[in-house]
Amino acid sequence: QVQLVESEGGLVQAGGSLRLSCAASGSIFKINAMGWYRQAPGKQRDVVAVITSSGSINVAESVKGRFTISRDDAKNTVYLQMNSLKPEDTAVYYCNANIVRYSGAYYFSNAYWGQGTQVTVSS
Numbered sequence: 772q773v774q775l776v777e778s779e780g781g782l783v784q785a786g787g788s789l790r791l792s793c794a795a796s797g798s799i800f801k802i803n804a805m806g807w808y809r810q811a812p813g814k815q816r817d818v819v820a821v822i823t824s825s826g827s828i829n830v831a832e833s834v835k836g837r838f839t840i841s842r843d844d845a846k847n848t849v850y851l852q853m854n855s856l857k858p859e860d861t862a863v864y865y866c867n868a869n870i871v872r873y874s875g876a877y878y879f880s881n882a883y884w885g886q887g888t889q890v891t892v893s894s
Contacts, residue, residue, distance in 0.1 A: 773797035773870050773883050780864060780888035787892070788854045793866030793885050795847040800878065803869040805842055805849035809862035809890075816865065820851065834860070856892045863887045 778792040795802060806821035820830045820840035828840055839852040849866055866885040871878055 773799060773872065773881075775866055775868060775883050775885040777864070777866055777885040777888045780890040782891045782893065783856055785856060785858055785892055785894050787856050788852070789856065789890060790853070791851040791864055791866075791888065791890075793849050793868075795868055795870060795883070798872050798874065799847060799870055800873040801871040802844070802847060803871065803880075805840075805866065805868045807840060807849070807851045808865045808867055809860075810865070810887075811859075811862040814862075819864070822849065853890070856890075858892045858894045860890065861892050862890060864890050 774796050776794050781789060783789050804821055804823045807819040808816050809819050810816040818831060819834055820838055822828050822840045822842050830838060837855045842849045865887045867882060869880060869882050871880045
């Protein structure tokens with residue numbers, strides 16, 4: 772099977788920085804898009820940034836210029852560098868990956884989620 776494991780988030784002061792990582796492991800043939808989402812209390816889960824296998828990137832307007840997404844395909848890992856953090860960035864952050872598995876002469880494509888990690892930004 773496939774598993775996504777995120778690094779720990781944390782508590783940071785406004786204006787500070789934090790880097791999240793998410794490593795995929797298991798029976799992986801190929802990883803397509805990888806991304807980060809976040810969910811604040813009482814709100815829906817929203818996309819933060821997505822990076823495709825070809826390196827195309829989309830970033831939410833609310834974090835553009837402050838957050839950077841990158842990936843290391845040799846390590847099956849996606850990163851989210853968060854700078855100039857604001858209290859409104861406080862949320863549980865989830866990584867997501869579209870992963871292709873090969874099993875029994877068949878290819879299976881599924882979306883997988885990390886366990887979520889809390890990021891809290893104090894004012």
